Amino acid sequence: MKKYKCEVCGYIYDPQQGDPDSNVAPGTAFEDLPDDWVCPVCGVGKEEFSPVAE
Amino acid sequence: MNLDALFCLTYGIYVVSSRAGQRLGGLICNTVIQVTAEPPRLAVVMNRRHYTHELAGSAGRVSVAVLSEDAPLKFIGRFGFRSGRDFDKYADIAYGTLPSGCPYPRDFVLAAFDLAVERAVPVASHMLFVCLLEEALILGEGRPMTYAYYREVLRGKTPPTAPSYVSPAGSGKEQPPEGETGR
Numbered sequence: 001m002k003k004y005k006c007e008v009c010g011y012i013y014d015p016q017q018g019d020p021d022s023n024v025a026p027g028t029a030f031e032d033l034p035d036d037w038v039c040p041v042c043g044v045g046k047e048e049f050s051p052v053a054e
Numbered sequence: 055m056n057l058d059a060l061f062c063l064t065y066g067i068y069v070v071s072s073r074a075g076q077r078l079g080g081l082i083c084n085t086v087i088q089v090t091a092e093p094p095r096l097a098v099v100m101n102r103r104h105y106t107h108e109l110a111g112s113a114g115r116v117s118v119a120v121l122s123e124d125a126p127l128k129f130i131g132r133f134g135f136r137s138g139r140d141f142d143k144y145a146d147i148a149y150g151t152l153p154s155g156c157p158y159p160r161d162f163v164l165a166a167f168d169l170a171v172e173r174a175v176p177v178a179s180h181m182l183f184v185c186l187l188e189e190a191l192i193l194g195e196g197r198p199m200t201y202a203y204y205r206e207v208l209r210g211k212t213p214p215t216a217p218s219y220v221s222p223a224g225s226g227k228e229q230p231p232e233g234e235t236g237r
Contacts, residue, residue: 008131010141042131043211 004030004049009042012052057220065201065218069119069133069163070098071144072109073155078144079106080157082134084201085217086118094187096169101215102181105138110171116183117156118167122196125162127208133159135213153189164194180217 001015013019013033018026019040024033030049038045071080085099098116100107110116121130133143148160152168169185176182201218204210212219 008128009135038209039211041211041213042127042135043209044127044131048128 001027001029002054003052005052006039006042006044006049008044008048009039011039011041013049060218060220063218067121067125067130067199067201067204069121069159070100070106071117071119071157072106072113072115073157074109074112077109078142078157079104079109079138080133080143080159081106081138082130083118089184094190095172096167096185096187098169098183098185099177099180099217100183101179101217102176103179103215107181109138110183111174111181113154113156114171115154115156116169116171116185117152117154117158118169119158119163120165121199122162122164122194123199123203123207124196125199127210129159129162130204130208130210135211150193152191160193162194164192164196164198166191166193179215 003015004013013030015029016026018024018028021040022037024037033046035046039048065084066086068083068086069080070083070086071078081100081104083098083100087097089095089097096118098118144157149157150160151157152166154168156168158166167187168189170188171183172186173184174181175184214221
């Protein structure tokens with residue numbers, strides 16, 4: 001599963017870790033995050049994220 | 055001690071910027087207040103780890119831009135959360151320059167102040183800049199963004215280096231003045 005980076009603040013969403021503070025379980029792919037999920041660091045929406053080149 | 059009492063304090067949301075030579079920097083700040091009227095002085099507080107703090111210390115000049123409520127989270131996020139040491143916050147955006155040379159963003163800004171640092175007072179993790187007002191501009195019409203609006207309407211976040219940050223543990227313990235590079 002791909003990591004995604006917030007282009008506003010630089011936070012990286014790692015699917016292996018999920019986002020426990022927002023009740024996103026480890027193993028959740030970025031594509032499967034709810035539409036109203038926001039960056040846990042700066043608060044922008046999913047549309048501000050880009051896949052991280054491996 | 056109930057630290058929630060601190061949330062009863064009200065603030066605005068500002069972009070504080072400085073310039074040293076060709077290096078420009080800016081950050082999001084809630085701690086800007088007018089402290090005297092004649093002559094007008096403003097106090098600006100920022101974390102000592104910030105790149106803008108480094109620029110302000112060497113230039114002795116800062117600018118303050120008052121954000122309007124229509125500033126999107128993406129615009130605010132550009133100036134917050136990341137360090138100007140790693141990312142040029144003034145690249146690719148429209149900005150104006152005050153007589154001191156300090157920049158201010160042109161978009162989503164209602165007013166700008168050009169300030170000369172009169173006194174810099176270290177306060178543990180933060181620096182209190184007491185500044186003389188040298189220039190003041192009205193740049194737009196609208197409602198100034200408040201910290202409450204940022205938090206409650208935009209659902210904006212607060213980074214650990216902000217004076218208003220309360221850690222999830224809520225210890226209220228003092229942050230060290232120096233340490234690893236801030237965001």
